[in-house]
Amino acid sequence: MKFKKEVVKKVIDYIENNLEQEIDLDKIAEIIGYSKFHLNRMFTEETNVTIHKYLQIRRLTVAAEKLVKTNMPIIQIAYEAGYHSQQAFSLAFKQIYLYSPKIYRDRGIFVPKQQKISMCKHFYSNKNHLFIKEIRGRAA
Numbered sequence: 625m626k627f628k629k630e631v632v633k634k635v636i637d638y639i640e641n642n643l644e645q646e647i648d649l650d651k652i653a654e655i656i657g658y659s660k661f662h663l664n665r666m667f668t669e670e671t672n673v674t675i676h677k678y679l680q681i682r683r684l685t686v687a688a689e690k691l692v693k694t695n696m697p698i699i700q701i702a703y704e705a706g707y708h709s710q711q712a713f714s715l716a717f718k719q720i721y722l723y724s725p726k727i728y729r730d731r732g733i734f735v736p737k738q739q740k741i742s743m744c745k746h747f748y749s750n751k752n753h754l755f756i757k758e759i760r761g762r763a764a
Contacts, residue, residue: 632670685736688726698725
């Protein structure tokens with residue numbers, strides 16, 4: 625169990641250190657040394673989210689922060705978030721944040737949808753998940 629958490633932590637650290645680079649599951653699996661299927665299964669078991677979804681929502685969260693806190697052009701933010709067009713970025717952004725990037729910027733309020741997951745002892749820290757694994761342990 626502890627070993628699995630260490631592997632997941634390595635995946636999270638790799639993603640966080642390379643958010644603005646081209647990342648795909650094959651590359652992560654090669655670096656970590658597991659098949660992409662096994663790696664994704666371990667990650668999902670420990671975090672309740674797939675590697676792809678975590679990467680996507682983390683990138684969109686960083687993009688949302690840039691929209692509110694900088695004057696960078698939306699197209700530049702889209703490219704840095706890994707999107708090849710502003711249209712694709714806007715569609716993905718609106719699915720998560722319910723507003724287009726321009727409207728979100730105009731509102732001026734940053735709300736993170738996915739903080740970095742921090743692997744800790746017997747539970748993981750994800751502010752959007754409320755430490756459910758630890759709470760279950762206390763209730764028993």
